[in-house]
Amino acid sequence: MSHYFDSDDLARFGSIGQHGAKLAEDFFQYYGAVTGSDGALTKREKALIALAVAHAEKCAYCIDAYTTACLESGSNPEQMMEAVHVAAVMKAGITLVHSVQMHKHLDKLVS
Numbered sequence: 001m002s003h004y005f006d007s008d009d010l011a012r013f014g015s016i017g018q019h020g021a022k023l024a025e026d027f028f029q030y031y032g033a034v035t036g037s038d039g040a041l042t043k044r045e046k047a048l049i050a051l052a053v054a055h056a057e058k059c060a061y062c063i064d065a066y067t068t069a070c071l072e073s074g075s076n077p078e079q080m081m082e083a084v085h086v087a088a089v090m091k092a093g094i095t096l097v098h099s100v101q102m103h104k105h106l107d108k109l110v111s
Contacts, residue, residue: 044074044075047070051080055088056087
């Protein structure tokens with residue numbers, strides 16, 4: 001294998017229960033209940049959120065899966081890219097807001 005990520009492995013996700021069938025069954029039931037139908041959020045909105053999270057968490061498998069899910073649920077590439085930017089700005093904001101901790105500590109050290 002010339003690289004770690006192999007997009008063909010995504011098709012093997014169903015086999016995660018090989019050594020823990022009950023836990024995998026529980027996960028897939030929960031996964032289906034959350035993502036499989038409209039609720040307070042539409043399947044399209046859920047797919048956009050999942051795509052954004054996939055980018056924030058850097059999961060190549062999820063990026064592939066939710067790029068497809070977004071298109072299948074009616075999102076267009078501009079909406080998908082905007083969702084990715086929401087994830088990016090959230091990560092940036094989360095990083096920056098934690099600088100408050102640094103400032104508080106600096107105030108103690110340089111006072």
